[in-house]
Amino acid sequence: MTRTREAVLALLQRTRQPLSATEIFDRLHQEKVAIDLVTVYRTVHVLKELGLVLQLDLHQEGLSRYELKEGRKHHHHIRCQICGQIVDLLLCPLKKVTKLIEQQTQFIVDDHTLEFTGLCPQCQ
Amino acid sequence: MTRTREAVLALLQRTRQPLSATEIFDRLHQEKVAIDLVTVYRTVHVLKELGLVLQLDLHQEGLSRYELKEGRKHHHHIRCQICGQIVDLLLCPLKKVTKLIEQQTQFIVDDHTLEFTGLCPQCQ
DNA sequence: ACCTTATTGCAACTTTATTGCAAATACCAT
DNA sequence: ATGGTATTTGCAATAAAGTTGCAATAAGGT
CATH class of the missing domain: 3.30.1490.190 (Ferric-uptake regulator, C-terminal dimerisarion domain)
Known part of the structure; x- marks a missing residue:
């Protein structure tokens, strides 16, 4: 667990809405967290593999969103x-x-x- | 209704599986029907607007599929x-x-x- | 046949996501 | 703390799905 991954995880924890990769990128940059978009993609992929995050592909959005799985039904x-x-x-x-x-x-x-x-x- | 649109519609009619734009393109080309991929996209869009075709975005496929709506429940x-x-x-x-x-x-x-x-x- | 409108193909572009590789960072043992 | 190894990151390039502008073509009505 690196600080970059912590930042993504923390963002997902404090956000109610499922976020897209671009939204994660934008919000972290607003908070002065330097992160590459590629790293966002790789991080959510890792978090998904670890079972911490769920990937959502909502109909006709044409992108994937991610939300915290941790402790949720x-x-x-x-x-x-x-x-x-x-x-x-x-x-x-x-x-x-x-x-x-x-x-x-x-x-x-x-x-x-x-x-x-x-x-x-x-x-x- | 042009011959190009008829060809797409006829393909969807005789196919059981919902087809992606690329699949429609490939299958029509196999049948020696000259059609541009852009035209496929525009055609399925029109057919969808006309209520003849349904758009499916299946989870984690990363593309849209189209199937005939006509007479189907x-x-x-x-x-x-x-x-x-x-x-x-x-x-x-x-x-x-x-x-x-x-x-x-x-x-x-x-x-x-x-x-x-x-x-x-x-x-x- | 003629004129108007709609459709098509081509090229360029947009958006989302992935891959290769070198540089930077984290982790572990000493 | 220090050094060495493995992992992670950023950058650039690339892939795949889909869209847009525009000129050329085809369709439809009179």
Whole structure:
């Protein structure tokens, strides 16, 4: 664990929203932390491998976002199509469905992604 | 409707799997249909606007895929992590959940994406 | 056939992400 | 602390997906 990685981790800890690589880069530079964009990519990759961070690929965003996994329960997201705000959904209705799918398709399911989009209260 | 657009549409009609822009380009060229990659992108965009085609952004693929919407019911997908095969799931367990989310978050939900990944019968 | 409008191809460009390599930093044993 | 090894970082170059501007071509109506 280097100071650069600590800085990325600390940023993710104090940020509610899942951040993209560019956002991590920009925010750290605002805080006078010198970090290369390549290092951001490599760092989130390492943190993901270590199981500390989750990678999110939200529909039609065309980029990856990263959020802290540490101590968080399995959850999903809803994104506002106007302002881009991302809110956590502390539910998952897919346990039974997963079993049904395994029966119907003969796949072994090992993951799923679920995301909602819509209009947040402010943008309605 | 031009012959180029007909060719893309016809390809999507006879293909089971959702295709990426590059795949559409490659397959049409194999069939001696001269089409520019840019035109593929513009065509699928138009077909999407017309409501004929659905855009899929599957998790961690890093590209968009397109499938025919025409006459198909709302559905989701499961993708094999080994061979990349994509199979349709003719179910959607999210109607009640959507209402719950609208109550909890005050968002107006207008869409969702749901995708499963795992191992297909052949790759297990 | 003619004229207008929409579509296509080419080239250049944008954005997100990855790779190679040399320099800098962290870690460990002494 | 000091030195040596392995890891990490920054820079430059590159890759891949997708977009934009513009001139040339094709489509459609009268």
